[in-house]
Amino acid sequence: MNKFAKLVAALLVLGIVVLALIIFVPASRTAPVSSLPANFKAAEGHGEYVMRLADCKACHTAEGGKPFAGGRAIESPFGTIWSTNITPDPKNGIGGYSLDDFRAALYDGIEPDGTHLYPAMPYENYRNLKEEDVRALYDYFMNEVAPVSEAAPETDLAFPFNQRWGIRLWNWLALGDAGHPDLYDDAVLNRGAYLIDGVGHCAACHSPRNTIFAQAGETAEDSDYLAGGVIGNWPAPSLYGKGSAPEKWSANDLAAYLSTGRNSHSAVAGEMTQVVGESLQYASDEDMHAMVTYLRHINGKTTGGPDQMTNLATDAGNDADNSIAAASSKRADLSGETVQLLASADPAMPLGARLYLDNCNACHFVNGKGAHGVFPALDGNALVVSDTAGGLIDVILHGARMPSTDKRPERLAMPGFGDRLSDEELAELATFVRQGWSNDASAVTADDVAELRAAGFAH
Numbered sequence: 001m002n003k004f005a006k007l008v009a010a011l012l013v014l015g016i017v018v019l020a021l022i023i024f025v026p027a028s029r030t031a032p033v034s035s036l037p038a039n040f041k042a043a044e045g046h047g048e049y050v051m052r053l054a055d056c057k058a059c060h061t062a063e064g065g066k067p068f069a070g071g072r073a074i075e076s077p078f079g080t081i082w083s084t085n086i087t088p089d090p091k092n093g094i095g096g097y098s099l100d101d102f103r104a105a106l107y108d109g110i111e112p113d114g115t116h117l118y119p120a121m122p123y124e125n126y127r128n129l130k131e132e133d134v135r136a137l138y139d140y141f142m143n144e145v146a147p148v149s150e151a152a153p154e155t156d157l158a159f160p161f162n163q164r165w166g167i168r169l170w171n172w173l174a175l176g177d178a179g180h181p182d183l184y185d186d187a188v189l190n191r192g193a194y195l196i197d198g199v200g201h202c203a204a205c206h207s208p209r210n211t212i213f214a215q216a217g218e219t220a221e222d223s224d225y226l227a228g229g230v231i232g233n234w235p236a237p238s239l240y241g242k243g244s245a246p247e248k249w250s251a252n253d254l255a256a257y258l259s260t261g262r263n264s265h266s267a268v269a270g271e272m273t274q275v276v277g278e279s280l281q282y283a284s285d286e287d288m289h290a291m292v293t294y295l296r297h298i299n300g301k302t303t304g305g306p307d308q309m310t311n312l313a314t315d316a317g318n319d320a321d322n323s324i325a326a327a328s329s330k331r332a333d334l335s336g337e338t339v340q341l342l343a344s345a346d347p348a349m350p351l352g353a354r355l356y357l358d359n360c361n362a363c364h365f366v367n368g369k370g371a372h373g374v375f376p377a378l379d380g381n382a383l384v385v386s387d388t389a390g391g392l393i394d395v396i397l398h399g400a401r402m403p404s405t406d407k408r409p410e411r412l413a414m415p416g417f418g419d420r421l422s423d424e425e426l427a428e429l430a431t432f433v434r435q436g437w438s439n440d441a442s443a444v445t446a447d448d449v450a451e452l453r454a455a456g457f458a459h
């Protein structure tokens, strides 16, 4: 054998050995980030509270299914991944998990037998959790959740994605240190950053993905941190930088959006509806204040104390009446090209504008500003002007419904127009909305609409 052939053979053997190690030697588990006494007990209710903010229930409960029994389908670019049963049932759930097993699922994405979980389980983010919160969660799942002895459907992706050992390589590349460092001299900012990055896992949707499909950007030092992501056909708008909601909205508006799903600009639709309805509405005033303060801080804005943020509960009752009055006075403002075009009622007006007058104007108005807390503004709306038009098309096709929250229980809804508008008409209308008022986004084609119509209701 010549030298070259020897080298190739040696590399081949080495490769096989490494592969065998990856496949057969179990992945190591990350140790706790701090040590707590064995008899540590979280405050009453804290485990359930962390579960809410971490939104475990939304993903681990099927539509109409028993809480935490799994079976919710999560669509990934590689196929459908089913969430698992995480009730304390010993056979079908996690009843046999030790605390270390539980932490390994949250930090390392591994099951007790070493099987790797797909990162559809957001362990990239839960890896930031503090040991106090891991312990509180563990106690909650073991003692307060009712066991359900039903097996969740098995995830069965096509080759090569069914080779879960490959995830180990991905983990090496994608995961940083466990725990969440305090980067600020300010306890409120540190708490806010921890909730956003760790428990609330906002980056799972709101950060772009890098070349290996990991969440890009770790801290506000990185320009792609929370810079906007795409889930399925929906945009999750940027939370960082010029023009992002935390940069342009007041602290009150941001808090109202996150805790009630509506504010004077916008309303939640798509996956964010569930995030507010199942998770963020349960945040304490202090924690909501910390998240808002942090999101504003990284965008160069300051926020007053929690007492300076409007009391959302008392504000809620008056909003609907006030806002209709405010909206009709706003309607009198007839400056601007789009407003004049719509107000002219010119029979020769382009199809998109005419369809807007016929179908949308009654609620979103000629100025595209909607009504505070009732009808979202379409002018300057991140969902409307996103490069990914799928969210806008989906809302027009199927409508949307706000979540019910303690502070704002009304589930105000927008009807779907899929039955009434053809693909061509819907494309003209969506293009009009994307380019009307101050909006300046690309046109939508009938093919874009046809594709989403065929995909059906996405959430």
Ligand code: HEC
Pocket: 051, 054, 055, 056, 057, 059, 060, 074, 081, 082, 083, 084, 085, 086, 093, 094, 102, 105, 106, 111, 116, 117, 118, 119, 120, 121, 122, 126, 137, 155
């Ligand atoms: C965005 C959706 C999502 C959220 C939120 C989520 N999970 Fe998961 N989780 C999954 C999916 C999907 C799987 C299964 C992944 C797989 O099969 O590889 C999973 C798997 C697990 C497992 C392994 C279970 C088993 O049966 O082997 C545990 C434990 C777990 N999750 C606990 C939690 C806890 C606790 C929370 C909240 C702190 C949580 N999950 C939040 C999607 C989610």
Ligand code: HEC
Pocket: 195, 196, 200, 201, 202, 203, 204, 205, 206, 231, 234, 235, 236, 237, 238, 239, 244, 245, 246, 257, 258, 266, 267, 268, 269, 270, 271, 272, 275, 280, 291, 381, 382, 383
């Ligand atoms: C499961 C995916 C998902 C998660 C997790 C998520 N979001 Fe969202 N978020 C979305 C989507 C989709 C939208 C767009 C909704 C719309 O426009 O109606 C959105 C919209 C928003 C908006 C409005 C942006 C704008 O410009 O209109 C804010 C603010 C926001 N999210 C904050 C958060 C925060 C803070 C967290 C974490 C605590 C979070 N989101 C977690 C999917 C998600």
Ligand code: HEC
Pocket: 266, 267, 268, 269, 356, 359, 360, 361, 362, 363, 364, 374, 375, 376, 378, 381, 383, 384, 392, 395, 396, 400, 401, 402, 403, 412, 413, 414, 415, 417, 429, 433
């Ligand atoms: C009957 C009143 C009504 C009509 C008519 C109506 N909408 Fe809406 N629209 C709403 C309400 C209420 C919401 C908030 C629902 C939600 O976000 O869950 C909404 C939400 C939206 C959103 C999502 C905004 C966001 O930030 O998530 C878009 C886009 C939208 N409407 C566009 C349109 C278009 C285009 C038309 C005409 C085809 C239209 N609407 C007709 C009431 C209406």
